[in-house]
Amino acid sequence: MTPANGTPVRVGVFGLLGSGNLGNDGSLEALLGHLRAAHPEAVVDALCGGPEAVTARFAIPATRLHWYRGEYRTASRAGAIAAKGLGKLLDPFRTAAWVRRHDVVIVPGMGVLEATLPLRPWGFPYALFLLCASGRLLGTRVALVSVGAAGIRQRSTRVLVRWSARLAAYRSYRDAPSRDAMRAMGVDTARDEVYPDLAFSLPAPPAAAPRGPADPxxxxxxxxxxxxxxxxxxxxxxxxxxxxxxxxxxxxxxxxxxxxxxxxxxxxxxxxxxxxxxxxxxxxxxxxxxxxxxxxxxxxxxxxxxxxxxxxxxxxxxxxxxxxxxxxxxxxxxxxxxxxxxxxxxxxxxxxxxxxxxxxxxxxxHSAELRSTLAERNLIAARQVEQQFTALTAALFPAAAPTLDHAHAHTVDHAHDLREAP
The missing domain is CATH 3.40.50.2000 (Glycogen Phosphorylase B;)
Structure with a gap:
């Protein structure tokens, strides 16, 4: 994780993090757990929705994603509309300046390539496009890691999402329908892999033995x-x-x-x-x-x-x-x-x-048999998330990649090739 010049690798994390969504923050927690264990010398910071919350909880520096603080509130007054428009002009420069400071930027999990909930194209889709375009122009590798995707009908949102995916240096998805959706939107996914959601790598408490109807x-x-x-x-x-x-x-x-x-x-x-x-x-x-x-x-x-x-x-x-x-x-x-x-x-x-x-x-x-099924499937999911992290290391930090056995060689090849994906 430390190049020949002795400078630690600079890793940025990006997304609507610290904004109140527990799933998004859980994805960040999972990624940081991996980075701190496997790449402890990496210098990590964030460009995110709630920088104060991210810094307080995860102890990493963080920068606000948008210049305009009210980006995700409906602007009705003239001043708010003007401020939001100004933000759209300033954010490309802010994003590019932040990207330039990093060797690698990672978008950890989250449904960043979908619009299954109400979404305006010039909010987060635009921000993601700016990130991926900046990475391509400035030579910073951008990785979309175990992300969610879905078919998008709205043309402007679909175009922004499609080009974000195309410009990323590495792509993987948290389920097969996500990969299928990106393929349907015109992204070459032939070498993109599917892994479980990053949250499956988080530590979990043991399930309590069920006592009966008194349990909640x-x-x-x-x-x-x-x-x-x-x-x-x-x-x-x-x-x-x-x-x-x-x-x-x-x-x-x-x-x-x-x-x-x-x-x-x-x-x-x-x-x-x-x-x-x-x-x-x-x-x-x-x-x-x-x-x-x-x-x-x-x-x-x-x-x-x-x-x-x-x-x-x-x-x-x-x-x-x-x-x-x-x-x-x-x-x-x-x-x-x-x-x-x-x-x-x-x-x-x-x-x-x-x-x-x-x-x-x-x-x-069917509770008893379902608990048994879940125990088996969780073991598989945990192994698959570890394979995701191995592939990520091979793609973004090749000097630190471990030697893999033949069974995982195709994953490493896939990850390396995606660094040059169009």
Missing amino acids: VCVGVMAFHGGNDDRARAEEIHRRYLDQTIRFVRALVEEGRPVRLLTGDGVDAPVVDAILDAVDSPLVTAAEVTSLADLMRETAAARTVVATRYHNLICALKVGTPTLALTYAAKSEALMDRMGLGAYCHPAHEVDADRLLHQFRALER
């Missing part, structure tokens, strides 16, 4: 309004999601089941409040979670989990708790399939409390 059911909720293509009926989708989730929680309470509400982003708090107000029972409580470690502790203590957010699902599956997914994108279905629970998916766009209860009871009937 964790229900992970989300401020869900559909995706980019659902803006016209966003409130209708949200109302149905909330009403049917309330019905489901109320049915559990009527059976005497304790329910523990989980979130994955600060924006989810109003949904928790609405459920607590509507059900109004001491059996329903809300967990205070600030990290994926918190989520894993909560889900490890649960008998079963029903969750919407992707990293709520990962945390529950990683600790081996039988889980039912309210899915809003192919990534959730792919994750459940990978972990052997593909039969336990329910559409978040069209939640039906009665059908959800039916699926939930089937999940609990």
